[in-house]
Amino acid sequence: MWSVLQGGIKTNVRRQNCEMSEDNLCAICHTTAEGDIHILRDCPLVYPIWCSLLKEYNRSLGGGFFTSNFTEWINSHTTSSSILWNSIFGITIWSIWKARNEVIFANWVWKEEEVIKKVKFLVLEVDQHWKVGDYRLLPGEDWLTVWVPPPVGWLKFNVDAVVRLGGTQVGCGGVLHDEKGTWVRGFCRKLEPCSIMEAEMHVVLTSLEIAWEYGTKNLCIETNCRGVCCFQQRAHNAPSLVQVLSTRA
Numbered sequence: 001m002w003s004v005l006q007g008g009i010k011t012n013v014r015r016q017n018c019e020m021s022e023d024n025l026c027a028i029c030h031t032t033a034e035g036d037i038h039i040l041r042d043c044p045l046v047y048p049i050w051c052s053l054l055k056e057y058n059r060s061l062g063g064g065f066f067t068s069n070f071t072e073w074i075n076s077h078t079t080s081s082s083i084l085w086n087s088i089f090g091i092t093i094w095s096i097w098k099a100r101n102e103v104i105f106a107n108w109v110w111k112e113e114e115v116i117k118k119v120k121f122l123v124l125e126v127d128q129h130w131k132v133g134d135y136r137l138l139p140g141e142d143w144l145t146v147w148v149p150p151p152v153g154w155l156k157f158n159v160d161a162v163v164r165l166g167g168t169q170v171g172c173g174g175v176l177h178d179e180k181g182t183w184v185r186g187f188c189r190k191l192e193p194c195s196i197m198e199a200e201m202h203v204v205l206t207s208l209e210i211a212w213e214y215g216t217k218n219l220c221i222e223t224n225c226r227g228v229c230c231f232q233q234r235a236h237n238a239p240s241l242v243q244v245l246s247t248r249a
């Protein structure tokens, strides 16, 4: 969501500005310029999706949902008092954008009901795994499948990195939440070609910098990379990063 707010999605308006597209029309309705707010909320073929989901999850259709500006809209629905709705909102944004890309790149024929069905399926999965208001682990579950909040007064950064095609495509990202699961900060970025260890350490370093700028020192960082967790005991191929991390951790 942070990336969306930073103009990170390549709408046709943005693509035309970068001379990547000859026109800026919406890829779905083909009638209006495809800006962020149009493709994610106001497009006449997206509007029914939100109406259906707001009704399904007992949310108000008023309250400025369809009239607030883009930044207000994203902020208010990712930091609401309902952790479940914040998740539903994010899932819907992601599903709409993914479906829009499938129209362009996979010749998929736009069907609102299919997007709604996909959102409901994902929400069900999230709801089952992320027990809202009850973070106790169930039999057979562990911290890898259920998000466990940090202690009261602490923040938790969940981070990950990915390396593809022999290290030529590298990216990383992270989300920062408080003990109630409220989104605080997030980031995603493309990295220069490197090893998975360097990418994993970059993501930890970035999360430390963001948390530092935010002003917190009570920070948990959750990564699935055992090598990073043990970096102080091990020698590996990223000595400069180890030095930075060692001084900040």
Ligand SMILES: [Zn+2]
Residues within 6 Å of the ligand: 026, 027, 028, 029, 030, 031, 032, 038, 039, 043, 044, 045
């Ligand atoms: Zn449209």
